[in-house]
Amino acid sequence: VRHMNNLKTWCIRLVGLTAVLLLSVSGFQTYAQPCFDADVTRGCAPLTVSVINCSNGVNLTYNFNAPGSVRGTATTFTYDRPGRYSITQYGTFGATGDSLRRNDYIEVLPTPEPTFTVSPCAGREVFLQLTDNAYNGYIINWGDGATDNVPAAGNYRHTYANVNPRTVQVTGQYAGIGCGGSRTQAVNPIANLPAPILVSLTTLDNNSARLNFQAEAGTLYSIERRDEATGNYTETATLTSPNSGLVGQVLTGPQPATYRAVAVDACGNRVPSDEISSVLTTTTAADGVNRVTWQTNPVPTFLASNLLRDNQLLQANSVSTVTGYDDNAVVCGTDYCYRVEIALSGGARAVSQTACVRAVSTAAPPPVTGFSANVVNNQVVLNWTIPTNGTGSVREFVVSRSGADGQFSSIARISASSTSYVDADSRLDVERRCYRLSYLDNCGNASSSTTDVCPMRLAVAEARNPADSTIEGYRLNWSEYVGGDPGTEYSVEKLNAADGVVESETQPLGTQSFFFPLDTTNQLLRFRIVTTGANGSPVASNMVEIRQNARVFVPDAFSPNGDGTNDRLDVKGLFISGYRIVVYNRWGEIVFSSNNRGISWDGRNNLYSATAGTYAYIVRIEDQLGREVVRRGNVLLLR
Numbered sequence: 001v002r003h004m005n006n007l008k009t010w011c012i013r014l015v016g017l018t019a020v021l022l023l024s025v026s027g028f029q030t031y032a033q034p035c036f037d038a039d040v041t042r043g044c045a046p047l048t049v050s051v052i053n054c055s056n057g058v059n060l061t062y063n064f065n066a067p068g069s070v071r072g073t074a075t076t077f078t079y080d081r082p083g084r085y086s087i088t089q090y091g092t093f094g095a096t097g098d099s100l101r102r103n104d105y106i107e108v109l110p111t112p113e114p115t116f117t118v119s120p121c122a123g124r125e126v127f128l129q130l131t132d133n134a135y136n137g138y139i140i141n142w143g144d145g146a147t148d149n150v151p152a153a154g155n156y157r158h159t160y161a162n163v164n165p166r167t168v169q170v171t172g173q174y175a176g177i178g179c180g181g182s183r184t185q186a187v188n189p190i191a192n193l194p195a196p197i198l199v200s201l202t203t204l205d206n207n208s209a210r211l212n213f214q215a216e217a218g219t220l221y222s223i224e225r226r227d228e229a230t231g232n233y234t235e236t237a238t239l240t241s242p243n244s245g246l247v248g249q250v251l252t253g254p255q256p257a258t259y260r261a262v263a264v265d266a267c268g269n270r271v272p273s274d275e276i277s278s279v280l281t282t283t284t285a286a287d288g289v290n291r292v293t294w295q296t297n298p299v300p301t302f303l304a305s306n307l308l309r310d311n312q313l314l315q316a317n318s319v320s321t322v323t324g325y326d327d328n329a330v331v332c333g334t335d336y337c338y339r340v341e342i343a344l345s346g347g348a349r350a351v352s353q354t355a356c357v358r359a360v361s362t363a364a365p366p367p368v369t370g371f372s373a374n375v376v377n378n379q380v381v382l383n384w385t386i387p388t389n390g391t392g393s394v395r396e397f398v399v400s401r402s403g404a405d406g407q408f409s410s411i412a413r414i415s416a417s418s419t420s421y422v423d424a425d426s427r428l429d430v431e432r433r434c435y436r437l438s439y440l441d442n443c444g445n446a447s448s449s450t451t452d453v454c455p456m457r458l459a460v461a462e463a464r465n466p467a468d469s470t471i472e473g474y475r476l477n478w479s480e481y482v483g484g485d486p487g488t489e490y491s492v493e494k495l496n497a498a499d500g501v502v503e504s505e506t507q508p509l510g511t512q513s514f515f516f517p518l519d520t521t522n523q524l525l526r527f528r529i530v531t532t533g534a535n536g537s538p539v540a541s542n543m544v545e546i547r548q549n550a551r552v553f554v555p556d557a558f559s560p561n562g563d564g565t566n567d568r569l570d571v572k573g574l575f576i577s578g579y580r581i582v583v584y585n586r587w588g589e590i591v592f593s594s595n596n597r598g599i600s601w602d603g604r605n606n607l608y609s610a611t612a613g614t615y616a617y618i619v620r621i622e623d624q625l626g627r628e629v630v631r632r633g634n635v636l637l638l639r
Helices: 002-026
Strands: 036-038 042-044 047-053 058-063 076-079 083-093 096-109 116-121 125-130 137-141 147-150 154-159 166-173 182-187 197-205 208-215 220-226 233-240 245-252 258-264 270-272 280-286 289-295 302-309 312-317 324-327 335-344 349-351 355-358 369-376 379-385 394-402 408-415 420-423 435-441 458-464 471-478 489-495 501-508 513-517 524-532 538-540 544-547 551-553 572-574 576-584 590-594 613-623 628-637
Touching (some): 047 083, 147 154, 280 335, 312 324, 408 420, 489 513
Antiparallel strands (some): 047 076, 058 083, 083 096, 116 125, 208 245, 258 270, 302 312, 302 335, 394 408, 394 435, 489 501, 489 524, 524 538, 524 544
């Protein structure tokens, strides 16, 4: 095009020069007034214009009236911007200065890039949609050596010999001048249009589902729903994936429904995916059973269906006609959630929404097992095992206790997770207690009570000599343990102040009494009975504590005559830890004192023998329990 414009310019200049020569030869004069032409008056930016003078003027100058142009002697100017421009000629013509302005003489045209899209179609065909209207015509270069001249915007097709990548160029053309802008676009021809690969169809609720499938970048997909009465498909959604990979689309409408994804190219070729039907699950709770049903439409690629409860497989089916299940392995008051997943031969899965239900029942739950009673710190501690049908079945436990009249009444309601209870008000030192345990399940059904469990009650009494009423020991009496596994014996235990067993005797079952002789070593005595409770675990009775009194013996007389008999005033006793004795004469003077039981009075007053007679004494002792005992009396000193 540029070469054509230059040729035209030289032709015009040659014609003008010839005219001037002819006029000179013929004797005619050139115009005695402004006159000029241009070698080109219409073209695409950038456009270079040269003026041709046809006057006889002198001192000629020109203004091209465009940005960057100034009046001068230059006869050539390049217009960079589209628009219409004027040219003005200035000079001296004859004896007079004059000018000539040719308005809108030059038209510079824009060169926008043509707007179009190129899409691949099956069979190595491409579809070019030209939407540009800026030019009078266009040249399509298909990139394989073929070109098409087309008059205007429209749809155009081209078939390649192979699937090699191509670059398509479209160039705009203005009529009569053959110039315009151009733009390119890459295209990858395809031999076949890939079918969409279904991944999953997940039911969201009764009126929506989400379809996921593998898509190709730039491909248009039509999502279609099947009319179950006619089998015909109608479009329900469209989408174009910007990238290759997994795409998803939420589809609305009553469920279940059968869908397919159809790949559609620009040439109108269509390739559908396999069919897939959504699954709608329904759950209802009946007495002791959860009924699960699901609805789906038949598709030819069915492989298997799986019913899951709380995300764990509950039932697997290999036939599509199974659409229900009765779940009897449920616990009253427990929430269960169900979901159905259907596998298709192409690898896709249809997944139902999750349907949850709370199990109900009117049946009495099984009783508590492993119920036992132990005594710790003289408080009854009850222990049991939570029912094997699950912690979720228990709403609360109910503890009942018998009173003095033998009648049971509720004393506590405790949480479902508890496995023990402490009766701080058992008062086994006063009377025997028995206990029962039951519970309410989450449906309000009451279990039967356990068999009675009665901890052993121990009572201890002093055993005295009938003749002089002196204490000879202690008689232990206890009630039998009720409710445990049959043991073989009772263990009768005596403990010290630190609860260490200092003596233990075994007695056969059926024995409920035992005699412990007097203990002259331990002032504090503790007794308890131990046997076997539920599950073979040991259980104890209440603990009875005996605090024996300290015993002090001071003789009435002594004779410090050196015969080896009663020569000293020795204080004897039991359970003495601290000691002090003070002896006074008849005038109240201290004649002897000692804090050591090993140092007793030998009848001397300082270094002299005390006179025979009666002396007063005060003995203060502290026993093993920290209690003080004071004895006052008189002693006769014999010589």
